[in-house]
Amino acid sequence: MLYLQLFLAFLKVGLFSIGGGYAAIPIIASGVVEGYGWITEAEFADLMTVAEMTPGPIAVNSATFVGMRLLGVPGALVATAGCILPSCIIVSVLFWAYYKYKGLSFLNSVLSALRACVVGLIAAAGLKLLVTALYVGSGSEKTLDPVQLFIFLTAFIALYSKKVNPIPVMLLSGFLGLFIHILIP
Protein backbone atom coordinates (compact mmCIF):
# COMPACT_ATOMS: atom_id res chain seq x y z
CA MET A 1 0.00 0.00 0.00
CA LEU A 2 2.89 2.29 0.80
CA TYR A 3 4.12 1.72 -2.76
CA LEU A 4 0.88 3.09 -4.14
CA GLN A 5 0.93 6.09 -1.78
CA LEU A 6 4.52 6.83 -2.72
CA PHE A 7 3.70 6.53 -6.42
CA LEU A 8 0.70 8.82 -6.14
CA ALA A 9 2.50 11.40 -4.00
CA PHE A 10 5.21 11.83 -6.64
CA LEU A 11 2.70 11.60 -9.49
CA LYS A 12 1.24 14.76 -7.97
CA VAL A 13 4.67 16.40 -7.93
CA GLY A 14 5.20 15.49 -11.60
CA LEU A 15 1.75 16.70 -12.59
CA PHE A 16 1.65 20.03 -10.81
CA SER A 17 5.20 21.35 -10.95
CA ILE A 18 5.24 23.58 -14.00
CA GLY A 19 8.54 25.32 -14.63
CA GLY A 20 11.05 22.90 -13.16
CA GLY A 21 12.74 22.42 -9.81
CA TYR A 22 11.77 25.56 -7.98
CA ALA A 23 8.11 24.90 -8.74
CA ALA A 24 8.44 21.32 -7.45
CA ILE A 25 9.91 22.20 -4.03
CA PRO A 26 6.72 23.54 -2.38
CA ILE A 27 4.67 20.59 -3.71
CA ILE A 28 7.19 18.09 -2.33
CA ALA A 29 7.26 19.97 0.98
CA SER A 30 3.49 20.00 1.41
CA GLY A 31 2.95 16.37 0.33
CA VAL A 32 5.93 14.34 1.43
CA VAL A 33 7.09 16.33 4.44
CA GLU A 34 4.00 17.92 5.99
CA GLY A 35 1.33 15.57 4.61
CA TYR A 36 2.80 12.10 5.08
CA GLY A 37 5.71 12.91 7.36
CA TRP A 38 7.92 10.52 5.39
CA ILE A 39 10.95 12.70 6.03
CA THR A 40 11.50 15.44 8.62
CA GLU A 41 11.89 19.16 7.92
CA ALA A 42 15.60 18.90 8.71
CA GLU A 43 16.03 15.95 6.33
CA PHE A 44 14.17 17.90 3.66
CA ALA A 45 16.58 20.82 4.07
CA ASP A 46 19.52 18.40 3.74
CA LEU A 47 17.89 16.86 0.70
CA MET A 48 17.63 20.26 -0.99
CA THR A 49 21.32 20.91 -0.33
CA VAL A 50 22.31 17.53 -1.77
CA ALA A 51 19.97 17.99 -4.75
CA GLU A 52 21.74 21.27 -5.57
CA MET A 53 25.13 19.56 -5.33
CA THR A 54 24.34 16.55 -7.53
CA PRO A 55 23.28 16.24 -11.17
CA GLY A 56 19.66 15.59 -12.08
CA PRO A 57 16.30 17.31 -11.64
CA ILE A 58 15.28 18.20 -8.09
CA ALA A 59 12.00 16.26 -8.39
CA VAL A 60 13.77 13.06 -9.47
CA ASN A 61 16.42 13.51 -6.78
CA SER A 62 13.72 13.95 -4.13
CA ALA A 63 11.70 10.97 -5.37
CA THR A 64 14.78 8.76 -5.18
CA PHE A 65 15.76 10.01 -1.74
CA VAL A 66 12.32 9.58 -0.18
CA GLY A 67 11.64 6.26 -1.96
CA MET A 68 15.00 4.94 -0.82
CA ARG A 69 14.28 5.97 2.77
CA LEU A 70 10.90 4.25 2.88
CA LEU A 71 11.30 1.12 0.77
CA GLY A 72 14.88 0.91 -0.50
CA VAL A 73 15.72 0.66 -4.20
CA PRO A 74 12.22 -0.53 -5.32
CA GLY A 75 10.79 2.50 -3.50
CA ALA A 76 13.21 4.81 -5.31
CA LEU A 77 12.14 3.36 -8.67
CA VAL A 78 8.41 3.54 -7.93
CA ALA A 79 8.62 7.15 -6.72
CA THR A 80 10.67 8.19 -9.77
CA ALA A 81 8.25 6.44 -12.12
CA GLY A 82 5.37 8.37 -10.54
CA CYS A 83 7.30 11.59 -10.91
CA ILE A 84 7.99 11.21 -14.65
CA LEU A 85 4.74 9.55 -15.80
CA PRO A 86 2.73 12.80 -16.23
CA SER A 87 5.60 14.30 -18.30
CA CYS A 88 5.71 11.26 -20.57
CA ILE A 89 1.99 11.55 -21.35
CA ILE A 90 1.59 15.33 -21.56
CA VAL A 91 4.81 16.07 -23.45
CA SER A 92 4.11 13.23 -25.93
CA VAL A 93 0.78 14.82 -26.76
CA LEU A 94 2.44 18.22 -27.19
CA PHE A 95 5.12 16.65 -29.40
CA TRP A 96 2.41 15.20 -31.65
CA ALA A 97 0.52 18.52 -31.76
CA TYR A 98 3.74 20.42 -32.49
CA TYR A 99 4.55 18.46 -35.65
CA LYS A 100 0.94 18.23 -36.77
CA TYR A 101 0.11 21.92 -36.53
CA LYS A 102 3.55 23.53 -36.91
CA GLY A 103 2.79 24.45 -40.53
CA LEU A 104 -0.25 26.58 -39.67
CA SER A 105 0.46 30.28 -40.00
CA PHE A 106 -1.20 30.91 -36.64
CA LEU A 107 1.00 28.47 -34.73
CA ASN A 108 4.00 29.62 -36.70
CA SER A 109 3.60 33.16 -35.39
CA VAL A 110 3.21 31.88 -31.84
CA LEU A 111 6.28 29.64 -32.11
CA SER A 112 8.50 32.34 -33.58
CA ALA A 113 7.47 34.69 -30.75
CA LEU A 114 8.23 31.93 -28.25
CA ARG A 115 11.65 31.34 -29.79
CA ALA A 116 12.58 34.99 -29.35
CA CYS A 117 11.36 34.81 -25.75
CA VAL A 118 13.35 31.61 -25.02
CA VAL A 119 16.57 33.25 -26.27
CA GLY A 120 16.05 36.02 -23.71
CA LEU A 121 15.30 33.51 -20.97
CA ILE A 122 18.44 31.48 -21.69
CA ALA A 123 20.55 34.64 -21.67
CA ALA A 124 19.04 35.65 -18.31
CA ALA A 125 19.62 32.16 -16.87
CA GLY A 126 23.25 32.29 -18.00
CA LEU A 127 23.82 35.72 -16.51
CA LYS A 128 22.24 34.68 -13.19
CA LEU A 129 24.48 31.62 -13.06
CA LEU A 130 27.48 33.84 -13.79
CA VAL A 131 26.71 36.33 -11.02
CA THR A 132 26.17 33.47 -8.54
CA ALA A 133 29.45 31.85 -9.59
CA LEU A 134 31.58 35.00 -9.54
CA TYR A 135 30.39 36.76 -6.43
CA VAL A 136 31.14 34.87 -3.26
CA GLY A 137 30.35 35.62 0.36
CA SER A 138 27.04 36.20 2.03
CA GLY A 139 24.55 39.06 2.28
CA SER A 140 25.91 42.50 1.48
CA GLU A 141 29.53 41.35 1.75
CA LYS A 142 29.67 39.68 -1.63
CA THR A 143 32.92 40.22 -3.48
CA LEU A 144 34.19 39.32 -6.92
CA ASP A 145 36.32 36.18 -6.73
CA PRO A 146 39.27 36.56 -9.19
CA VAL A 147 39.84 32.79 -9.31
CA GLN A 148 36.23 32.21 -10.37
CA LEU A 149 36.54 34.95 -12.99
CA PHE A 150 39.67 33.30 -14.36
CA ILE A 151 37.94 29.90 -14.55
CA PHE A 152 34.92 31.43 -16.26
CA LEU A 153 36.99 33.23 -18.90
CA THR A 154 39.08 30.12 -19.60
CA ALA A 155 35.94 28.01 -19.96
CA PHE A 156 34.17 30.57 -22.12
CA ILE A 157 37.12 30.96 -24.51
CA ALA A 158 37.48 27.17 -24.78
CA LEU A 159 33.80 26.84 -25.66
CA TYR A 160 33.46 29.87 -27.86
CA SER A 161 36.57 29.90 -29.97
CA LYS A 162 37.92 26.38 -29.64
CA LYS A 163 34.53 24.61 -29.78
CA VAL A 164 35.48 22.23 -26.96
CA ASN A 165 32.67 19.96 -25.70
CA PRO A 166 30.74 21.42 -22.76
CA ILE A 167 30.93 18.50 -20.31
CA PRO A 168 34.76 18.26 -20.22
CA VAL A 169 34.81 22.05 -19.86
CA MET A 170 32.49 21.92 -16.81
CA LEU A 171 34.41 19.08 -15.17
CA LEU A 172 37.78 20.72 -15.76
CA SER A 173 36.41 23.98 -14.35
CA GLY A 174 35.61 22.10 -11.15
CA PHE A 175 39.05 20.56 -10.88
CA LEU A 176 40.72 23.85 -11.76
CA GLY A 177 38.84 25.48 -8.88
CA LEU A 178 39.90 22.72 -6.50
CA PHE A 179 43.59 22.83 -7.54
CA ILE A 180 43.89 26.60 -7.40
CA HIS A 181 42.37 26.67 -3.91
CA ILE A 182 44.77 23.94 -2.74
CA LEU A 183 47.80 25.68 -4.29
CA ILE A 184 46.86 29.14 -3.05
CA PRO A 185 45.23 28.64 0.35
Next chain:
Amino acid sequence: MKKLFKLFLDMLYISSFTFGGGFVIVSIMKKKFVDEEKLITEEEMIDFTAIAQSSPGAIAVNAAILVGRRCAGWPGMAVAVVGTVIPPIVIISVISFFYKVFASNTYVALTLKGMGAGVAAVVLDVACSLLFAEVKGRNVIHIILTVCAFAATYFFGINVIIIIFAAALVGILTNVLKKKGGA
Protein backbone atom coordinates in the same frame (compact mmCIF):
# COMPACT_ATOMS: atom_id res chain seq x y z
CA MET B 1 19.48 -0.51 -32.57
CA LYS B 2 22.84 1.17 -32.72
CA LYS B 3 21.11 4.54 -32.96
CA LEU B 4 19.05 3.83 -29.82
CA PHE B 5 22.10 2.72 -27.88
CA LYS B 6 23.95 5.88 -28.93
CA LEU B 7 21.00 8.04 -27.86
CA PHE B 8 20.84 6.24 -24.52
CA LEU B 9 24.57 6.74 -23.90
CA ASP B 10 24.40 10.41 -24.92
CA MET B 11 21.58 11.07 -22.47
CA LEU B 12 23.27 9.07 -19.73
CA TYR B 13 26.45 11.08 -20.22
CA ILE B 14 24.70 14.45 -20.35
CA SER B 15 22.54 13.69 -17.32
CA SER B 16 25.49 12.42 -15.27
CA PHE B 17 27.45 15.62 -15.51
CA THR B 18 24.87 18.34 -15.77
CA PHE B 19 24.61 20.40 -12.63
CA GLY B 20 22.11 23.21 -12.26
CA GLY B 21 18.63 23.90 -13.54
CA GLY B 22 16.70 23.15 -16.69
CA PHE B 23 18.34 25.76 -18.91
CA VAL B 24 21.75 24.17 -18.33
CA ILE B 25 20.75 20.73 -19.63
CA VAL B 26 18.84 22.28 -22.53
CA SER B 27 21.97 24.26 -23.50
CA ILE B 28 24.07 21.10 -23.42
CA MET B 29 21.49 19.17 -25.45
CA LYS B 30 21.60 21.97 -28.02
CA LYS B 31 25.39 21.67 -28.33
CA LYS B 32 25.19 17.88 -28.57
CA PHE B 33 22.18 17.20 -30.79
CA VAL B 34 22.11 20.38 -32.90
CA ASP B 35 25.72 21.57 -33.26
CA GLU B 36 27.60 18.29 -32.96
CA GLU B 37 25.38 15.46 -34.22
CA LYS B 38 23.03 17.60 -36.35
CA LEU B 39 20.08 15.33 -35.56
CA ILE B 40 17.69 18.22 -34.90
CA THR B 41 17.58 21.81 -36.12
CA GLU B 42 18.29 24.80 -33.90
CA GLU B 43 14.73 25.99 -34.41
CA GLU B 44 13.30 22.69 -33.17
CA MET B 45 15.57 22.68 -30.15
CA ILE B 46 14.41 26.18 -29.15
CA ASP B 47 10.79 25.10 -29.59
CA PHE B 48 11.51 22.02 -27.47
CA THR B 49 12.92 24.31 -24.79
CA ALA B 50 9.70 26.33 -24.71
CA ILE B 51 7.56 23.18 -24.59
CA ALA B 52 9.74 21.53 -21.90
CA GLN B 53 9.72 24.68 -19.81
CA SER B 54 5.99 25.22 -19.92
CA SER B 55 4.91 21.60 -19.40
CA PRO B 56 4.54 20.01 -15.97
CA GLY B 57 7.46 17.97 -14.63
CA ALA B 58 11.23 18.17 -14.65
CA ILE B 59 12.61 20.18 -17.60
CA ALA B 60 15.42 17.69 -18.23
CA VAL B 61 12.92 14.80 -18.48
CA ASN B 62 10.58 16.82 -20.71
CA ALA B 63 13.43 17.79 -23.01
CA ALA B 64 14.62 14.15 -23.15
CA ILE B 65 11.12 13.03 -24.18
CA LEU B 66 11.06 15.53 -27.06
CA VAL B 67 14.62 14.94 -28.24
CA GLY B 68 14.28 11.14 -27.92
CA ARG B 69 10.99 11.02 -29.80
CA ARG B 70 12.37 13.28 -32.53
CA CYS B 71 15.57 11.26 -33.01
CA ALA B 72 14.16 7.71 -32.84
CA GLY B 73 10.38 7.63 -32.27
CA TRP B 74 8.76 5.94 -29.29
CA PRO B 75 11.74 3.64 -28.53
CA GLY B 76 13.95 6.74 -28.69
CA MET B 77 11.75 8.50 -26.17
CA ALA B 78 11.93 5.51 -23.82
CA VAL B 79 15.72 5.17 -23.92
CA ALA B 80 16.22 8.93 -23.63
CA VAL B 81 14.06 9.13 -20.50
CA VAL B 82 15.67 6.07 -18.91
CA GLY B 83 19.13 7.46 -19.72
CA THR B 84 18.18 10.77 -18.13
CA VAL B 85 16.86 9.36 -14.85
CA ILE B 86 19.43 6.60 -14.20
CA PRO B 87 22.27 8.94 -13.10
CA PRO B 88 20.24 10.84 -10.46
CA ILE B 89 18.67 7.58 -9.18
CA VAL B 90 22.06 5.91 -8.79
CA ILE B 91 23.83 8.96 -7.37
CA ILE B 92 21.14 9.87 -4.83
CA SER B 93 20.63 6.22 -3.80
CA VAL B 94 24.33 5.92 -3.01
CA ILE B 95 24.62 9.35 -1.40
CA SER B 96 21.48 8.92 0.74
CA PHE B 97 23.58 6.77 3.08
CA PHE B 98 26.23 9.38 3.78
CA TYR B 99 24.79 12.66 2.50
CA LYS B 100 25.80 14.59 5.64
CA VAL B 101 29.49 13.83 5.03
CA PHE B 102 29.12 14.65 1.34
CA ALA B 103 27.29 17.94 1.88
CA SER B 104 29.87 19.24 4.38
CA ASN B 105 33.01 18.12 2.51
CA THR B 106 35.30 21.09 1.65
CA TYR B 107 36.82 19.49 -1.47
CA VAL B 108 33.40 18.69 -2.88
CA ALA B 109 32.33 22.28 -2.20
CA LEU B 110 35.45 23.72 -3.90
CA THR B 111 35.01 21.50 -6.97
CA LEU B 112 31.35 22.46 -7.27
CA LYS B 113 32.20 26.14 -6.91
CA GLY B 114 34.64 26.00 -9.82
CA MET B 115 32.15 23.97 -11.80
CA GLY B 116 29.61 26.77 -11.26
CA ALA B 117 31.84 29.11 -13.31
CA GLY B 118 32.09 26.47 -16.06
CA VAL B 119 28.31 25.93 -16.11
CA ALA B 120 27.76 29.69 -16.49
CA ALA B 121 30.19 29.68 -19.43
CA VAL B 122 28.28 26.84 -21.14
CA VAL B 123 24.89 28.55 -20.86
CA LEU B 124 26.25 31.96 -21.88
CA ASP B 125 28.06 30.44 -24.88
CA VAL B 126 24.77 28.97 -26.10
CA ALA B 127 22.97 32.24 -25.32
CA CYS B 128 25.53 34.21 -27.39
CA SER B 129 25.19 31.97 -30.44
CA LEU B 130 21.39 32.20 -30.26
CA LEU B 131 21.54 35.99 -29.82
CA PHE B 132 23.83 36.43 -32.84
CA ALA B 133 21.54 34.30 -34.97
CA GLU B 134 18.60 36.42 -33.89
CA VAL B 135 20.29 39.77 -34.56
CA LYS B 136 21.15 38.47 -38.06
CA GLY B 137 17.46 37.76 -38.59
CA ARG B 138 16.77 41.52 -38.20
CA ASN B 139 13.21 41.01 -37.01
CA VAL B 140 12.55 44.02 -34.77
CA ILE B 141 9.57 42.46 -32.95
CA HIS B 142 11.65 39.39 -32.09
CA ILE B 143 14.56 41.44 -30.81
CA ILE B 144 12.21 43.49 -28.62
CA LEU B 145 10.62 40.27 -27.33
CA THR B 146 14.03 38.84 -26.43
CA VAL B 147 15.02 42.00 -24.57
CA CYS B 148 11.67 42.12 -22.73
CA ALA B 149 11.82 38.42 -21.76
CA PHE B 150 15.36 38.93 -20.48
CA ALA B 151 14.45 42.01 -18.45
CA ALA B 152 11.23 40.48 -17.11
CA THR B 153 13.00 37.49 -15.59
CA TYR B 154 16.38 39.03 -14.78
CA PHE B 155 15.41 42.42 -13.36
CA PHE B 156 11.82 41.88 -12.27
CA GLY B 157 11.90 38.21 -11.32
CA ILE B 158 8.64 37.46 -13.13
CA ASN B 159 7.75 33.76 -13.33
CA VAL B 160 9.07 32.15 -16.53
CA ILE B 161 5.73 30.50 -17.31
CA ILE B 162 3.98 33.88 -17.27
CA ILE B 163 6.65 35.29 -19.61
CA ILE B 164 6.20 32.38 -22.04
CA PHE B 165 2.42 32.86 -22.07
CA ALA B 166 2.83 36.60 -22.65
CA ALA B 167 5.15 35.90 -25.61
CA ALA B 168 2.60 33.45 -27.02
CA LEU B 169 -0.01 36.23 -26.80
CA VAL B 170 2.28 38.58 -28.71
CA GLY B 171 2.62 35.86 -31.34
CA ILE B 172 -1.16 35.57 -31.64
CA LEU B 173 -1.50 39.35 -31.93
CA THR B 174 1.14 39.66 -34.67
CA ASN B 175 -0.63 36.89 -36.57
CA VAL B 176 -3.99 38.64 -36.33
CA LEU B 177 -2.46 41.98 -37.37
CA LYS B 178 -0.61 40.39 -40.28
CA LYS B 179 -3.86 38.87 -41.57
CA LYS B 180 -5.67 42.20 -41.26
CA GLY B 181 -2.83 43.97 -43.05
CA GLY B 182 -2.83 41.38 -45.82
CA ALA B 183 -6.59 41.39 -46.34
